[in-house]
Amino acid sequence: MKSLGSIRRSFAPWADPKSIPFIAVKNVTKKFGDFVAVDDLSLNIYPREFFALLGASGCGKSTLLRMLAGFEQPTSGEIILDGQSLAGIPPYRRPVNMMFQSYALFPHMTVENNIAFGLKQDGMPKADIAARVDQMLKxxxxxxxxxxxxxxxxxxQRQRxxxxxxxxxxxxxxxxDEPLGALDKKLREETQFExxxxxxxxxxxxxxxxxxxEEAMTxxxxxxxMAHGKVVQVATPPEIYEAPNSRFVADFIGDVNIFDGTVSSAGNGTVEIATESGFTVRVASNEPPAVGAKAGFxxxxxxxxxxxxxxxxxxxxAAQGEIWDIGYLGDMTVFHVKLKDGKVVKASSLNAVRAVEDPLGYDQEVWISFDENAGxxxxD
Known part of the structure; x- marks a missing residue:
């Protein structure tokens, strides 16, 4: 089998204008009474893509998945799979299958009979069923x-x-649908790569x-x-993490510090923001806001x-503050630094060596700093 890393580095059909989506969700809305679960959503997913719908509970991601499976029908809009509209096609006629969070295994059946169940329902010959089940077990x-x-x-094992x-x-x-939610942390991490x-x-x-x-990023x-039935940003994990397109995405994905302020200067690929915490941020920006505009960093x-x-x-x-809290996590140490205006900033440091001489301690006066291309x- 090819190296997964080499496949992933070169796999980007969405970047090719000539690529045809395998799944095309076109202006799909789903309402339950007056509640709008999915709101005029459009999305393209490409062949062989591992695509994640990420969001908080109630954002519409599971409803969208159920519409792909055929368990729910769109109130309006269209879903196309491999060039065919899925409108009116029942779940059992769709070339998709769904794995539920609960696994939904038949408790009275053996492992091999659980795997064979759908094949028997389709009327596959016994010899072919046995061969397919053996293949799946391996x-x-x-x-x-x-x-x-x-x-x-x-x-x-039940998950498998x-x-x-x-x-x-x-x-x-x-x-x-939340396939690893029932597993413990270590097993969940191993299963992600599997x-x-x-x-x-x-x-x-x-x-x-x-x-x-973390599951989606991995x-x-x-x-x-997703948020409130809409897609806020679609991008690769590095793009989502390093270049969020909104305050919501920046705050939702991972840990982040956000400094609000007013743009004091802009030009030559940089922008300076006078923050409410009393120091100035200079950051690289190809599309800086106008001078005087409110902005966040x-x-x-x-x-x-x-x-x-x-x-x-x-x-x-750079700004001065004092260490408010320290969390030792083994691979890294997390510092909460309280600035002069009371804002608490989170910083993390990789523990690259076993011991540190004269480590930072509680209530010490410190400086935080970062590079121009750090954020x-x-x-908005």
């Missing part, structure tokens, strides 16, 4: 557990049975719904961040340095 590394029942399996059952019918698209490798090996299109940012080729904790000495860049991109300007 694919998810459960061939030694074929005769067990769900209650005799661990949570991770549900996945094998979903893949057995060889759908064109696999829909996953799903990625499996998706590449099978060459299928995966659409996953999750509220877990697995997806692209992420659609978003910078991630890992981009902020914390030290005792005044940095050379001060008073630009982004937020216009």
């Amino acid at each position: 694919l998810v590394k459960l061939d030694k557990f074929a005769k067990r029942k769900p209650h005799q399996l661990s949570g991770g 049975v549900a996945l094998a059952r979903s893949l057995a019918k060889r759908p064109k698209v696999l829909l996953l 799903l990625m490798d499996l998706q590449q090996e099978l060459g299928l299109t995966f659409v996953v719904v999750t509220h877990d940012q 697995m997806a080729d692209r992420i659609a961040v 978003a910078v991630r904790p890992e981009k902020i340095r914390v030290g005792r000495d005044q940095p050379a860049c001060a008073p630009l991109n 982004v300007v937020l216009k």
